[in-house]
Amino acid sequence: MRGFPEIRCEITDEERILLSHAEDMINGCDRDYTPRFSQFLDERQAMLIKMLLDGRHIDKYRFFGGYEGAVRTMLCIYPEYCEPENKDYPITAVRFSFREQDHPTHSQFLGTIMSLQIKRSMVGDIIVGNGCTDVFLTGAAADSAMFIEKVGRVGVKPAVIDGTGITREDDFEELSASVSSLRLDCVASAAIKLSRDKTSAFIRSEGIELNHCRVYAPDKILEYGDVFSVRGHGKFILSEIGGRSRRDRIFITLKKYR
Helix, strand or coil, X not given: CCXXXXXXXXXXXXXXXXXXXHHHHHHHHHHHCCCEEEEEECHHHHHHHXXXXXXXXXXXXXXXXXXXXXXXXXXXECCCCCCCCHHHCCEEEXXXXXXXXXXXXXHHHHHHHHXXXXXXXXXXXXXXXXXXXXXXXXXXXXXXXXXXXXXXXXXXXXXXXXXXXXXXXXXXXXXXXXXXXXXXXXXXXXXXXXXXXXXXXXXXXXXXXXXXXXXXXXXXXXXXXXXXXXCCCEEEEEEEEEEECCCCCEEEEEEEEC
């Protein structure tokens, strides 16, 4: 396996293969002077590749997932002469229409699509709405998805759409708290409503995903916008850091993904 000194967190063998593929994209773009596109990447995969590219001082790249604010995105590495437009990405938006009284879930859509032997890397975001769900797919996956007639027990009608104007609204529960400091164990303790000592011990033994890297240091200082996940408790964003109380505690606001 190749070494990746630019990566500042532990990586798996599968992630090493992903980073090797990113290196191949870099070399192919340099050799042929043509853009190279990845398949869909999750947030951690995109973060690792960004570390690699930034560490090698490569700035001609862009992540896009079919609409602005997408979670799952494709990477494009491109030469000097051409920065790709949104329409250049090999992404197809498919809208599945159904009766408004029906409520097929995200997992049901993903399961139905993957039952067609479509790999997860060929599927981008799935935006579930009332009466329709928009799914972003690679071209080949979209061709197969057009034959879907049912998701779970719900009848659906697929159609290719222009993804322009599609937006995604995350559903959060807002939590307010005060903490003695912005250490990871203090903030996580407030988030999961566990004592600081027990939270600190949990971090040391199990770790917490912080900005998509596993951290085992309870004294890590958090900043505005940091995202962390605690196994068994959910995913949180440090969405606000306020002033201090008379007892010198810091007011914070957390958003928990529903």
